């Protein structure tokens with residue numbers, strides 16, 4: 461399987477995130493993607509290609525222009541205030557507060573984010589733009605007929621919605637790739653989000669639409685981030701009703717439980733009959749993940765890939781989370797090798 465990868469992700473390396481009351485060194489760090497690339501090369505998964513440049517247009521097909529232009533200009537605006545350290549938001553427009561965009565950068569940052577997990581640094585814009593190009597280059601390979609392609613995106617994207625970032629995510633790489641499929645003539649695109657955390661951003665983007673089926677298996681929002689979306693009763697709205705399926709699972713869930721949810725999601729995907737499948741590939745479901753509470757083990761990822769491969773769909777794998785850095789490469793590439801093992 462071909463891997464699309466850009467070194468530009470090294471330009472984004474936040475120092476701290478706020479977790480459980482403490483400023484903690486960022487779990488979302490460059491070594492994550494380095495380890496995945498190294499594993500892909502070690503097992504000769506296939507070629508590695510650099511992304512092509514697609515510009516802002518495909519991003520603006522999914523994201524609000526005010527949001528995009530805020531992110532593009534944020535660092536320069538911050539520097540102009542004499543600040544040379546990471547940007548972090550700290551105030552958000554909660555219930556019954558005005559949804560008016562302030563002039564002050566701290567207010568704008570809060571308006572365009574939903575948590576403190578999104579540091580903006582000097583290189584963030586370049587890194588997130590390249591991460592989108594990695595996803596779109598993978599999508600272009602699929603459009604040329606590839607059975608499976610791996611877009612090794614970093615930063616991840618599934619927590620980012622049209623007009624807010626969060627959870628280490630800035631632009632929603634998978635959603636932008638899905639929209640590109642539709643803009644190029646696909647009638648239906650299915651997204652399977654296997655990351656430990658609910659893909660709230662991806663759900664939000666497509667919630668009122670029938671041309672994208674969203675399915676997600678994740679930690680139950682009653683106890684797990686992102687807390688405020690991801691319940692099983694979220695089925696879509698308007699014409700989108702019936703095209704959203706959430707499979708929240710209890711802490712401690714292992715393959716025996718997780719695989720049942722995968723089978724259910726695959727039944728929905730097969731019934732939907734998509735032209736293409738996009739997998740938001742997070743491997744923070746791993747039993748040793750430092751911020752997660754599922755119990756999948758490395759061999760389970762081979763079986764995950766096989767199950768997805770048996771759907772018989774052209775599939776774009778878009779890298780999302782996974783924070784056990786020593787094993788992230790083994791686990792992510794196991795999925796792709798499992799997929800490739802299905803003829």
Ligand SMILES: NCCCNCCCCCS
Pocket residue numbers: 479480577616619627628655657685742744751780781782
């Ligand atoms: N107590 C854990 C807090 C986690 N905060 C953000 C997690 C983002 C995951 C991206 S896949």
Ligand SMILES: [Zn+2]
Pocket residue numbers: 655656657742744781782
């Ligand atoms: Zn995650």
